[in-house]
Amino acid sequence: MSASSSGGPLAALSDDLAAAVDTVGRSVVAIHARRRIPASGVVWQPGVIVAAHHTIQRDDDITVTLHDGSTASATLAGRDPSTDLAVLRLATGAGASGPGAPAAAAAEGAPRVGQLVLALGRPGTAVTASLGIVSAVGGEWRTWQGGTIDRFIRLDLNVYDGFSGGPLVDAGGRVIGINTSGLARATALTVPAGTVARVAGQLLARGHVARGWLGIATQPVRLPAALQRSLGLEADGGLVVVNVEPDSPADRGGLLIGDILVALDGQAVRDPGDVLAALGGDRIGKAVTLKVARGGRAEQVGVTVGERPRARR
Amino acid sequence: MPAADSLLRGALRAESVLGVETALGEVAERLARVTVQVRFGGRSAGAGVVWLRTGVVVTNAHVATGPGAEVVLPDGRVLSARVSARDPGRDLALLAVPAEDLEPALRSDARGLRAGELVVALGHPLGVAYATALGVVHRVPTGARGPAGWLHADIRLAPGNSGGPLADTAGRVVGINAMIVGGLGIAVPSHVVEAFVRAVADARHGGARAA
Numbered sequence: 001m002s003a004s005s006s007g008g009p010l011a012a013l014s015d016d017l018a019a020a021v022d023t024v025g026r027s028v029v030a031i032h033a034r035r036r037i038p039a040s041g042v043v044w045q046p047g048v049i050v051a052a053h054h055t056i057q058r059d060d061d062i063t064v065t066l067h068d069g070s071t072a073s074a075t076l077a078g079r080d081p082s083t084d085l086a087v088l089r090l091a092t093g094a095g096a097s098g099p100g101a102p103a104a105a106a107a108e109g110a111p112r113v114g115q116l117v118l119a120l121g122r123p124g125t126a127v128t129a130s131l132g133i134v135s136a137v138g139g140e141w142r143t144w145q146g147g148t149i150d151r152f153i154r155l156d157l158n159v160y161d162g163f164s165g166g167p168l169v170d171a172g173g174r175v176i177g178i179n180t181s182g183l184a185r186a187t188a189l190t191v192p193a194g195t196v197a198r199v200a201g202q203l204l205a206r207g208h209v210a211r212g213w214l215g216i217a218t219q220p221v222r223l224p225a226a227l228q229r230s231l232g233l234e235a236d237g238g239l240v241v242v243n244v245e246p247d248s249p250a251d252r253g254g255l256l257i258g259d260i261l262v263a264l265d266g267q268a269v270r271d272p273g274d275v276l277a278a279l280g281g282d283r284i285g286k287a288v289t290l291k292v293a294r295g296g297r298a299e300q301v302g303v304t305v306g307e308r309p310r311a312r313r
Numbered sequence: 314m315p316a317a318d319s320l321l322r323g324a325l326r327a328e329s330v331l332g333v334e335t336a337l338g339e340v341a342e343r344l345a346r347v348t349v350q351v352r353f354g355g356r357s358a359g360a361g362v363v364w365l366r367t368g369v370v371v372t373n374a375h376v377a378t379g380p381g382a383e384v385v386l387p388d389g390r391v392l393s394a395r396v397s398a399r400d401p402g403r404d405l406a407l408l409a410v411p412a413e414d415l416e417p418a419l420r421s422d423a424r425g426l427r428a429g430e431l432v433v434a435l436g437h438p439l440g441v442a443y444a445t446a447l448g449v450v451h452r453v454p455t456g457a458r459g460p461a462g463w464l465h466a467d468i469r470l471a472p473g474n475s476g477g478p479l480a481d482t483a484g485r486v487v488g489i490n491a492m493i494v495g496g497l498g499i500a501v502p503s504h505v506v507e508a509f510v511r512a513v514a515d516a517r518h519g520g521a522r523a524a
Contacts, residue, residue, distance in 0.1 A: 010332075020429060130449065131449040131467060
């Protein structure tokens with residue numbers, strides 16, 4: 001019976017979806033770095049694999065199953081808990097040619113709400129797929145661990161065990177990003193390819209993603225109208241400093257517990273996230289000016305941004 | 314006001330969606346002609362697929378638990394059926410229906426599927442007769458035992474889909490829906506069903522029994 005080869009729009013769509021899985025599936029690997037079922041990863045460059053940080057539960061004794069069923073050992077090049085990404089290097093030679101070729105280039109522009117997408121995984125030897133749509137797209141956002149994700153991509157799609165670290169693929173077989181269940185509760189999110197490339201580059205170069213650090217803990221407070229007026233502030237809120245790490249950049253700069261931080265380099269801060277956003281890796285070693293309310297008066301405190309100590313796991 | 318060319322593109326897109334929907338409707342209709350309801354004492358137990366013109370209907374062993382059942386044909390006829398064979402390990406059972414004029418299902422070997430290919434399920438989920446679901450092949454059956462011996466589909470099924478068809482975009486049955494595991498639809502691959510039907514027929518005609 002060759003009814004399906006005669007085509008029709010449903011068969012054509014089906015063929016396109018299966019072709020997309022076949023094309024990108026060659027770059028999808030299984031990663032054995034935890035108990036129970038393996039997780040997924042994507043060959044990002046020859047010999048380099050991107051995975052979800054939360055699925056890499058050990059730093060040594062990591063093996064990878066490639067699309068042809070062969071197994072290679074891999075070493076952890078680095079991990080960034082803030083974006084839930086990790087990068088592995090395959091043992092010399094493994095996957096360098098043919099099998100596990102790089103995934104197709106990232107789709108340009110933002111995915112559209114309603115667009116058909118496939119999530120691919122390899123939680124074992126066989127590639128697996130699920131189909132859904134992009135349910136929401138937003139701008140840059142910050143994860144609860146302070147990582148910056150270039151674009152918010154939420155999926156209406158079933159993400160099964162072992163899918164984290166696998167790619168989100170459009171109907172043309174282009175990789176939109178890496179899926180993970182590690183950045184939000186009870187929903188699948190996609191880390192866009194642009195963010196993956198940026199983080200993977202830093203992990204390959206340094207083994208970690210460097211972030212700026214002041215060494216303070218803060219809490220939002222509302223400023224009394226009188227104080228707001230006397231200090232000439234536009235915003236009615238600031239951040240009260242509740243901890244200053246000994247010998248941290250803030251400590252050396254003279255910041256005190258009880259200071260109310262109202263601006264950083266002239267930018268008003270009202271949420272701890274505003275401070276995190278101003279402390280990208282590019283600020284390390286540079287001076288910033290903190291405007292604080294101290295004892296009812298405005299003070300300027302100069303601080304040299306340090307590098308955030310490596311994450312304790 | 315959108316430009317004329319973007320309006321045109323919108324119209325073309327709508328047409329392609331219409332084509333997919335129409336084709337999906339045709340697949341559902343084709344499957345409905347070969348899908349039955351299996352009942353016990355007037356209560357729906359699941360679905361079944363007409364496999365042979367001579368009154369052989371395939372369902373799940375967990376649907377056909379007794380010696381007999383009622384089969385409601387797509388044309389509304391209600392016939393009493395005998396459970397002629399069961400394989401609980403494969404979750405398959407054959408129902409012998411007193412009819413010689415049934416339209417049998419078109420079939421295709423599940424081992425020829427590709428992950429990502431569209432599949433359609435028909436059944437009576439939660440008692441809703443002849444409901445259609447669309448999904449994709451999650452994992453192609455590659456082996457004889459364990460998870461690799463089943464056809465996994467990313468598709469929304471419910472109790473009542475059991476024993477019903479999972480088909481490709483041409484309406485050819487590639488599996489018999491059997492269970493839901495972790496949200497995935499798990500089906501008995503068509504080649505396993507073919508082998509089962511053949512083995513039962515051979516045993517009957519030759520008088521031989523598989524050891």
